[in-house]
Amino acid sequence: MPHHQEAHRPAADTVARGLGWFSLGLGAVELLGAKSLARWMGLDKHEALIRAYGAREIATGIGLLTSRDPGPWMWGRVGGDALDLAILGTALSDRDAETDRVVFATAAVAGVTVIDVLCAQSLDASRRNESDRHWDYGDRSGLPRSPTQMRGVARDFEVPRDMRIPEALRPYDQAQRRPL
Amino acid sequence: MRALCWHGKGDIRCDTVPDPEIEDARDAIIRMTSCAICGSDLHLYNHFIPGMKDGDIMGHEFMGEVVEIGSSVSNLKVGDRIVVPFTIICGECEQCRRGNFSVCERTNRNASLAAKAFGHTTAGLFGYTHLTGGYAGGQAEYVRIPYADTTHVKVPEGLTDEQVLFLGDIFPTGWQAVVQCDIQPSDTVAIWGCGPVGQMAIRSAILLGAKQVVAIDCVPERLSMAQAGGATTIDFDEESVIERLNQLTNGKGPEKCIDAVGLEAHATRSIDSVVDRAKQAVMLESDRPHVLREMFYVCRPAGVVSVPGVYGGLIDKIPFGAVMNKGLTIRTGQTHVNRWTEDLLRRIQEGQIDPSFVITHTVGLDDGPEMYETFRDKKDGCIKVVLKPH
Known part of the structure; x- marks a missing residue:
């Protein structure tokens, strides 16, 4: 029998879309305010790198907001976070860096990384659940008896003349020299 | 009234x-009791068919109760239960008199547009592109039926909506796909696509007496439903379609091949489909014809290829050398619904088949937009959605 189903969007999916908007916002800030951001952290020479990260964030944000499956894009975000943390870790040993501010930025990125990882894992889990769920319609034949028993029940149907296969192409019995 | 309206790619809303x-003496208005989301609605949803306008009402598979009739409709009365064929027919033009209802010459009110796109006009269709008339569809609480005196199938007492609803489209579509193969008792019929039309084609091929029916898809639940109907299945994610079909036919290929997929073949499962998808994205090709290529290649010489799957425009890299040299017969077209409904209704009444087997989801009209997404993404075991507007 048909079943009733209420469709819904999983929570992780909603969080992923939210992070997509966050990526767009952060990307815009990094892209447009790279100079100020670099100066604030005392990393003036990394301005171009910050701008490149901004472009990456915007691309990820668009991917998260437009794709049917945000899972791969979430793992892309996690990869980006790892890169950010690595660069910030290196910056800590930079003599020109504003250490307090770099530590603050590192803590913020670490926090976001935790959210990204949890969200990506949750999306993976919901996808696994969906593919593991087995919908078996093996009892839905629509026929009153087995297909074998129902085979040919409608042979009383006369195929209209305009839909018959051409006589020359009908199965042919070579021995009897006539159509099968 | 409430209705599911198209507002752009992937954007259907309940407005x-x-x-x-009533606009014409041959009109009727029906109060919808059941309507369905059809696979070809997805081509509009995904915006692969041109000619849609913001606010168009979707739906071409529906039924209901007559609540008002025009002055010249004499064979219907208020209270009649009718299924409405998706093709609007006049019943009087040369094509209708020949039974070629889907190419009715009079019902497409945008005939000149259709003629520009296709060379000649085709019938008006409900809830479809403006190339086919731009008529309001049936995913709504009420709908106007133009040419209502000819465009209807009366439902006899004792049959449920679920048993007869699909007489408006997928059942006769699957049936015609098989009928135009002219099934012989020795035939192997290969059917690409185990969506609703594919499922109906499988049962039709069994009832019409094919020796072997082979169904091709990659979605487990659809394959399980195909097996239930009597098909041997091929999961194209797991094995080569060509090799398996040749193996099942002693290397000769299936005599009859049916494309129940149409223009949106899986975009990532074969190299040619990936190329087609890229071309689609830059408007170098409108459809993805992977199934046609595979059918032409594997079909037995002197065989028949039947195409109920919808194609909208232009396709590339078709191995027409195979078609010509193997002497294949190609039969296609939108369904001449009324040509088959009397016979199919009798078979339902006699219990030869109950088409309701295909329904997996039944929801209210308000849930329609989400069901479009569920159906498109083949989530939640979705094969066929029925909407209950009231």
């Missing part, structure tokens, strides 16, 4: 719109 009114 409040004006109630339909």
